[in-house]
Amino acid sequence: MTTPGLKEKLIDKIRKTEDEALLEEISVLIQLQEADVIYKLNSKQKEIVLEAKEQIKNNESLTNEQADEDIEEWLKK
Numbered sequence: 774m775t776t777p778g779l780k781e782k783l784i785d786k787i788r789k790t791e792d793e794a795l796l797e798e799i800s801v802l803i804q805l806q807e808a809d810v811i812y813k814l815n816s817k818q819k820e821i822v823l824e825a826k827e828q829i830k831n832n833e834s835l836t837n838e839q840a841d842e843d844i845e846e847w848l849k850k
Contacts, residue, residue: 774782790796814822828834835843 787796787799
């Protein structure tokens with residue numbers, strides 16, 4: 774599908790939907806593409822980010838493949 778065709782299809786679906794949650798998610802995705810978006814974190818979020826950075830620094834993280842395998846295993850239970 775061409776870019777103009779895809780745009781028209783998406784615009785049509787957006788106009789027809791009444792799903793507020795879906796519209797909010799679309800809005801978030803579009804905002805992610807904007808270069809001037811500044812994220813404001815509360816203290817708990819900042820703490821979590823710092824903890825995650827420390828875990829990465831200490832090689833305490835999973836690859837995407839490892840995470841996918843863990844999820845698949847959990848879903849089997």
